[in-house]
Amino acid sequence: MSAIFPKWTNRLPMMIIVGVLLVGTAVTAGVWYYFTPKYTRVGYQPIQPVPFSHATHAGQLGLDCRYCHTGVEKSWFSNIPAASTCMNCHNQVLKDDPRLTLVRESAASGKPIPWVQVHKVPDFVYFNHSVHVNRGISCVECHGPVDQMEEVYHAKPLSMAFCLECHRHPETKVRPLDKITDLNWRPESEAAQLEFGRRAREEWRVEALQNCSACHR
Amino acid sequence: MRYFLVLFGITVLAVMGIAGRRLDDGGGTTRKPPIYVFPDMDRQLKLRPQEPNAFFPNGVSSQLPPPGTIARSEPLRVGDEAFYRYQDVPVFTGFVSGTTNFVEHNPIPVTAQVMQRGQERYAIHCAPCHGAVGDGNGITRKIGAMPVVGNLHEKRIVSMADGELFYVITHGRNLMGAYGPNIPPEDRWAIIWYVRALQRSRLGTLDDVPQELRASLNP
Numbered sequence: 001m002s003a004i005f006p007k008w009t010n011r012l013p014m015m016i017i018v019g020v021l022l023v024g025t026a027v028t029a030g031v032w033y034y035f036t037p038k039y040t041r042v043g044y045q046p047i048q049p050v051p052f053s054h055a056t057h058a059g060q061l062g063l064d065c066r067y068c069h070t071g072v073e074k075s076w077f078s079n080i081p082a083a084s085t086c087m088n089c090h091n092q093v094l095k096d097d098p099r100l101t102l103v104r105e106s107a108a109s110g111k112p113i114p115w116v117q118v119h120k121v122p123d124f125v126y127f128n129h130s131v132h133v134n135r136g137i138s139c140v141e142c143h144g145p146v147d148q149m150e151e152v153y154h155a156k157p158l159s160m161a162f163c164l165e166c167h168r169h170p171e172t173k174v175r176p177l178d179k180i181t182d183l184n185w186r187p188e189s190e191a192a193q194l195e196f197g198r199r200a201r202e203e204w205r206v207e208a209l210q211n212c213s214a215c216h217r
Numbered sequence: 218m219r220y221f222l223v224l225f226g227i228t229v230l231a232v233m234g235i236a237g238r239r240l241d242d243g244g245g246t247t248r249k250p251p252i253y254v255f256p257d258m259d260r261q262l263k264l265r266p267q268e269p270n271a272f273f274p275n276g277v278s279s280q281l282p283p284p285g286t287i288a289r290s291e292p293l294r295v296g297d298e299a300f301y302r303y304q305d306v307p308v309f310t311g312f313v314s315g316t317t318n319f320v321e322h323n324p325i326p327v328t329a330q331v332m333q334r335g336q337e338r339y340a341i342h343c344a345p346c347h348g349a350v351g352d353g354n355g356i357t358r359k360i361g362a363m364p365v366v367g368n369l370h371e372k373r374i375v376s377m378a379d380g381e382l383f384y385v386i387t388h389g390r391n392l393m394g395a396y397g398p399n400i401p402p403e404d405r406w407a408i409i410w411y412v413r414a415l416q417r418s419r420l421g422t423l424d425d426v427p428q429e430l431r432a433s434l435n436p
Contacts, residue, residue: 015218019225026229034236041251043240061356064341070399077266088394089346093362112277114269122259153246178337 037157045153046116050102058147065139065146065181072139076128080115083107118152119143126217135206136174140183141166147183160215167209171197174206293403295325309402311383319380323413325406335411338404342396343412351415365392375416382409 033039057063066072068081083106090100106113119142121127132142139146144155156162166173174197179185187193200206209215238244253259264270270278282288292299293308300306307313307320325331340349348354351369358366367374374382384390386405387397400408417425426434 015221019221022225026225030232033239035254037251038241039236039239040254043244043246044251045246045248046250047248061345061360063345066341067345067399080267082398084394085399088396089357089363091394092364092392093357111275112267117268123261123263123265124258153240154251155240 037159037162041154042157043153044118045151046118048116048151049114051099051151053150054146054152055148055150072129073133074130076130078129083113118154119158121158124216126215133180134177135170135204136177136180136200137166137170138173138175138180138183138185141173145183163215164210167214170206170208171201173197174200174204307380308406311380311387313380319378319384321378321380323379323406323409325403325410327410331407332410332414334404335407335409335414338400339408339411342400343408346393350418351412367393369412370416370419375420379406379409379413382412 057068058065068085069078070081072078083103086100086103087107090103094100102113105111133139142156142158144153146152146155171194175185175187176196187196240246264278266279268278269276273280287303290302292301294300295308300308302309305312305314307324311319313320343351344355346353346355346357346363346366347369348358353366353368355366357363383405385393386400386408387395389395396405423431423434
């Protein structure tokens with residue numbers, strides 16, 4: 001009688017188990033690695049309508065972030081400057097440069113420059129710049145080394161895990177209020193940072209906010 | 218089994234090849250917009266500031282107030298008095314009320330706090346052009362990008378009324394742009410206090426130095 005199940009089928013269950021394990025591991029690893037904001041957002045660097053460079057303006061010229069992003073200490077969102085703010089300098093600097101055509105037109109007509117927004121939390125998240133900036137959290141914690149970027153890119157994941165990591169231990173990140181926009185500032189040592197952080201937390205009454213309604217209200 | 222393993226290997230390599238690595242893992246930046254894995258309620262029908270918006274004819278969500286309207290908003294407190302933004306008072310206009318004459322003196326009393334605020338705001342908004350000491354040698358002049366910058370130690374500017382300085386900051390003058398939209402009035406007055414302090418630092422004499430500190434000066 002010929003075999004209905006040839007001999008190799010004895011190995012079939014083993015093969016299926018190995019195969020499922022392999023595929024399962026690969027899919028898990030793939031989701032783990034690729035389905036988080038660390039991959040889906042970080043590195044996003046859109047082409048902007050004007051080749052504006054933070055490395056030139058904030059890095060080399062040393063302009064303070066608040067020269068342009070004036071609302072960042074007062075309001076929940078950080079404004080992109082109006083074209084007239086650029087024209088304060090560019091009415092003399094690179095007066096006829098073709099790269100700045102759009103800026104000149106915008107300043108004359110009042111029609112905004114269509115900058116592409118890079119950082120954007122979902123609409124169900126409540127975020128507030130002034131609360132962070134006035135409690136000694138620097139731009140660099142959430143935006144990376146903007147003063148070295150020729151074009152802004154998404155440097156930090158801005159995921160819930162990322163926000164909570166700091167909210168659990170704000171004393172590791174708070175810094176003196178006059179160093180908020182100094183992106184290259186480093187604490188003298190880890191111990192000095194912790195010591196300052198603990199003191200600042202007490203003085204400014206910084207809470208470690210982890211309840212859901214802080215960010216989802 | 219061999220075919221399965223080969224296929225598996227090729228798939229894994231293909232996925233990794235196409236998807237690349239994370240940025241913090243040595244991957245590069247990308248022009249592609251973020252991927253939303255679960256886009257459920259990420260974007261809702263609400264206005265966000267400074268976004269394009271089809272509802273208004275000019276297509277922007279952050280509308281300017283209609284011409285001629287003035288925000289009522291919070292009053293500005295100076296000492297015991299409270300001023301509202303629609304009032305014609307020196308704090309908001311730099312003019313003596315009801316006239317177009319510049320007020321002679323800064324309407325906000327000076328304190329150590331105001332002076333510090335002025336110093337900080339001066340460093341942010343004025344120092345790039347006028348320089349840290351106000352002599353017009355800011356970074357834009359130094360690199361030769363900006364030929365004309367005012368020197369705040371000029372006699373004409375030293376003898377200006379405080380109200381005129383306020384007017385220059387608010388509306389700009391000649392080649393200098395208007396800073397009214399960027400700096401709130403109380404900060405403009407704080408900056409003026411600091412500019413006056415800078416000017417004084419060049420015009421001071423030995424008589425201005427308190428008696429007990431004179432010994433510490435090296436002539």
